Amino acid sequence: MKKVFYRPANGWVGDVIPFYDQGEYKLYYLHDERVGGEYGNHTSWNLVATGNGLDFEDYGEVLPNGSETESDRNAYTGSVIRDKEGLYHLFYTGHNPNSAFCKDGKPLQVVLRATGTDGIHWTKDREFQLYGDEVIYEAFDWRDPFVFFNQEKQEYWMLVTTREMNSSEKRGGCIALLTSDDLLSWEFREPFYSPDKYITMECPDYFQMGEWHYLVYSTFSEKFVTHYKKSKTIDGLYTSPVLDTFDGRGFYAAKTASDGEKRYAFGWVPSKKGSNDYGDWEWAGTLIVHEVYQNERGELLVRMPSSIYGHFNRNEPIILQEADNCLKQGDRLQLSSPDGLAYSVLNPLPSQVMLEASFTDWQHVKDFGIAVRTDQTLDNGYFIKFDPFHNRITFDMWPRREPGFFQWQIAGDKPQMIELERPLNFAAYSRIRIQLILEEDILCLYVNDEVAMTTRIYNFKDGHFGFFANEGAVNVEDIRMKTATDR
Numbered sequence: 001m002k003k004v005f006y007r008p009a010n011g012w013v014g015d016v017i018p019f020y021d022q023g024e025y026k027l028y029y030l031h032d033e034r035v036g037g038e039y040g041n042h043t044s045w046n047l048v049a050t051g052n053g054l055d056f057e058d059y060g061e062v063l064p065n066g067s068e069t070e071s072d073r074n075a076y077t078g079s080v081i082r083d084k085e086g087l088y089h090l091f092y093t094g095h096n097p098n099s100a101f102c103k104d105g106k107p108l109q110v111v112l113r114a115t116g117t118d119g120i121h122w123t124k125d126r127e128f129q130l131y132g133d134e135v136i137y138e139a140f141d142w143r144d145p146f147v148f149f150n151q152e153k154q155e156y157w158m159l160v161t162t163r164e165m166n167s168s169e170k171r172g173g174c175i176a177l178l179t180s181d182d183l184l185s186w187e188f189r190e191p192f193y194s195p196d197k198y199i200t201m202e203c204p205d206y207f208q209m210g211e212w213h214y215l216v217y218s219t220f221s222e223k224f225v226t227h228y229k230k231s232k233t234i235d236g237l238y239t240s241p242v243l244d245t246f247d248g249r250g251f252y253a254a255k256t257a258s259d260g261e262k263r264y265a266f267g268w269v270p271s272k273k274g275s276n277d278y279g280d281w282e283w284a285g286t287l288i289v290h291e292v293y294q295n296e297r298g299e300l301l302v303r304m305p306s307s308i309y310g311h312f313n314r315n316e317p318i319i320l321q322e323a324d325n326c327l328k329q330g331d332r333l334q335l336s337s338p339d340g341l342a343y344s345v346l347n348p349l350p351s352q353v354m355l356e357a358s359f360t361d362w363q364h365v366k367d368f369g370i371a372v373r374t375d376q377t378l379d380n381g382y383f384i385k386f387d388p389f390h391n392r393i394t395f396d397m398w399p400r401r402e403p404g405f406f407q408w409q410i411a412g413d414k415p416q417m418i419e420l421e422r423p424l425n426f427a428a429y430s431r432i433r434i435q436l437i438l439e440e441d442i443l444c445l446y447v448n449d450e451v452a453m454t455t456r457i458y459n460f461k462d463g464h465f466g467f468f469a470n471e472g473a474v475n476v477e478d479i480r481m482k483t484a485t486d487r
Contacts (some may be wrong), residue, residue, distance in 0.1 A: 001352055002486050004055055004308050005269075005286045005442055007046060012284035014043060015077040015144075015203055016266040018257035021119055024051045025257060027266060030077060031061065032284040039283035043074050045092065047120065053264070053289055053307045063090065063114060063122050071096055071110050071129070077144040077203055077253075078111070080119065081156075081183075089183050090114040090122055091158070094129075109142040111160065113183075130178075133188045137176050138163040146204045146255075147183070152234060156180045159192055159204040161217075173200035175217065193229070193238055198222065205255040208234070209263065212298040216265075218253045223419065224256040224281070226267060230298050232315075241299045242423070243451075249281065250454040251288055251421035264305065265290045269442055269454050271372040277459045278401055286442060290452050303449035304435055312354040312437075312482035321345050321464065322376045330396040335368070336473035345376050345466040347481055352439045355465055356480040362388060365472025371440060373463035380392040382457055383468070384436070384445060385416065388426040393447060395455055422453050433478075 007013055014030030031046035032039060045063035048056040066072040071094040078092030094110045095101075101108055111130040114122040132142040137160075144161040160176040174194035178186040193201075193215055199362045201217035203226075208214070213234045218226045225245050229238035246254055248263050253335040254267030269288050273279035290302040320328055325342030335342035349372065362368055367385045374381025383396045400411035424432075426446060435446045440456070444454040 001185045002054070002311070002484065003352070004054060004121060004437065004440055005288060005444075006430050007286040008046065008048075008058065011046075012271065013268045013287045014040065014284040015253040016255060016287060017045070017077060017079060018255055018266045018269065019080040019119070020257045020259050021082070024049050025053075025236050025259075025264075026119055027078070027287070028062070028080065029268075029287070030075070030284070034284075040076075041074065043076065045075055045090075045480070053305050054311060059120055062120055063092065063124075066094070066096075068096075068098060069100070070094075071101055072112055072124075073098070073101075076109075079146045079148075081147050081149070082119075083183065087115045087120045088116070088122075089147070089327060089446065090116070091145040091147050093145070096145070099482060102109070103139060103195075106140050107196050108139055111145045111158075113141065123293070128184070128185060132162060132176075134165065135160040136165060136188055136190065137174075138165055138167075138172075141173070141200050142176075144203050145181055148206060150234065153179075156183055157206075158186060159206060161200055161204060163200055164194060165193065167473045170199055170221065171196050173198040173219075173221075175201055175204050175215070192208055192235075193217075203253045203255055206234075207256055207263070210295055210298075213238075214300065216254065216256060224249050224252055225384040226252060226265070228300055230300075241297070243299070246290055246292065246300070246302050247288075247452045247454050248422060249417075250456065251290075251452070254290075256292060263292045265292050265302065269444075269456060272456050272458065275441070276409065277397060277457065285456075288442075288444065288454055289297055301450040302446070302452045304446045307352075308437070309435070314483050314485050316347065316481040316483055318479050318481060320348050322466075331477070331479065333467060333471070333476040333479070335467060335469040335473065335476065337469065338364075339471055341378075341468060341470055342473070343371075343378055343466055343468040344476075345371075345374070345378070345464050346479070347395075348464050349373060349438060349462065349481075351461075352484065353437075354480075354482040355434070355436045355438075356478065357434055357467070359386065359434075360430065360477060362386075362426075362469075362474040363472055365474055366470045368472070368474040369467070370434065370436065371464075371466045371468060372436070372443070373457065373460040374466060375463060378466065378468065381463055384424075384434070384453075386424070386432060391423055391425055393424050393445075393451065393453060394418075395443075395453060397457075397459075399438070417455070420453055420455055422447075422451050424448075424451060
């Protein structure tokens with residue numbers, strides 16, 4: 001089976017550093033083998049290249065991490081840029097927890113550099129070491145350099161994840177700004193962005209699209225998520241739209257790249273401990289890609305990349321197997337129950353599949369949605385719920401924990417997985433269109449080509465799909481189940 005979500009055979013995908021170069025996307029990433037059960041330890045930079053988001057050329061390790069006596073024992077996130085002479089520059093983070101690289105008992109982080117002529121083979125610059133200045137910025141959080149050429153200022157800019165000196169322990173995070181004329185000597189400037197609300201902001205990314213300038217970063221303090229901010233000028237006031245995220249908890253450390261026409265956000269869906277739905281989220285996982293585009297207000301929306309959509313090129317017949325309070329009218333299902341549950345159960349699902357459907361005419365309904373990998377009575381499985389009262393999309397599963405000995409020990413007091421919750425303004429739509437990809441233990445949902453929700457699904461490996469309405473009515477139309485001919 002050809003997969004649409006990439007993961008190396010011998011490890012996991014950590015932070016992705018995308019770079020569009022000569023007709024293809026070079027996707028550098030932190031390669032994590034979880035040696036000794038530890039995450040993010042002895043990570044190297046590996047590379048896969050793709051022209052279409054489906055076919056990947058794996059170059060393996062291209063920037064090895066250093067030894068126990070070198071500052072880049074762990075090679076962490078950075079960026080790649082090609083200068084006017086065609087030389088490639090790779091800026092990355094060096095980290096070594098050994099005492100020789102610590103100060104006051106805490107490991108330092110340092111920005112390092114490598115160069116090359118093809119974007120594949122690199123030579124480390126042993127003379128280049130850029131630490132936090134300990135005047136404007138702290139020394140301990142100093143990582144993830146993003147370097148680009150500022151056309152307006154005609155100079156190179158570097159954005160760095162860091163914290164301001166003598167700042168709040170919980171709110172001192174900022175994006176540092178450094179400038180350079182030659183990519184070698186860097187001048188420290190006042191922060192590019194300092195909202196005084198996060199511990200720190202990881203994996204900064206900047207780009208311009210039309211008249212808007214965008215700053216992208218990821219946080220782990222108030223929530224694990226990738227945010228974006230927008231401004232009419234590169235050094236102006238960056239503000240947040242109401243929905244300032246691309247996805248939820250299951251899509252982290254996203255950075256973007258563009259071929260000049262389309263832009264994509266490259267992140268990773270984390271695994272869960274013990275490959276269990278009830279396990280904690282882990283660091284690193286599998287590559288996930290969303291296409292990013294603008295609306296008329298400059299807000300960024302996400303949709304499924306066309307190459308992935310085209311992968312699912314075979315329509316399977318839809319078969320209604322079980323139903324209650326459900327009327328089938330041609331290819332439309334009408335679910336209605338004023339004080340209970342209406343549902344339909346359709347085909348069993350293969351391990352890789354795309355489901356499509358549209359919801360219309362929802363009336364006085366508490367919630368409605370789609371069930372996947374469920375049994376024929378909807379007693380067990382995963383449930384995507386659309387909740388008009390709270391204007392949200394939620395991910396739920398049943399049972400919500402391992403059932404206990406007593407009947408009431410079923411975690412009925414736990415809500416849906418709140419870290420995956422996505423907002424949706426129901427009043428703005430008369431139709432809600434969904435596209436949902438299942439691939440082994442990954443679920444990726446797109447709604448109205450605007451909102452995404454990605455997560456892991458481990459415990460139920462097979463089952464049916466179906467639709468439901470809770471205390472109300474909804475119509476389900478345009479139901480499609482698609483597979484790939486190269487499965």
